[in-house]
Amino acid sequence: MGVYTFVCRNTGGEWTAKQHSGELEASAATPYALQRALVAAASAADSASGVQSSFSMVTPTSAVFQVIVGAVGGGAMMVSGGGGAAAASGGAAAEAPKEEKKEEEKEESDDDMGFSLFD
Secondary structure (H helix, E strand, C coil): CEEEEEEEEEECCEEEEEECCCCCEEEECCHHHHHHHHHHHHHHHCCCCCEEEEEEEEECCEEEEEEEECCCHHHHHHHHHHHHHHHHHHHHHCCCCCCCCCCCCCCCCHHHHCCCCCC
């Protein structure tokens, strides 16, 4: 698994990016094209499969872009698991939800905890 962090800047209408602690660099006309180039560069540097990325604008002319290579397995499994559960329920999702019994909630005091925050 590799984590690549890039500092991106827009100067004169062109976006450039340099890796925070490394030698990877890229440039492009748009932030989207820059992200694609950086993902390709990080994927070429790391042979693991699966890529996750995050692009965050800091100012209108600067951003931080992070690429994580080889860490997508857990997230993909959770997404497919949720989709499988929805598909397995079939028509149950179309049914109107049943009303739940409303119970009065008892207010708990901090004295019942058995310990004190300041001990």
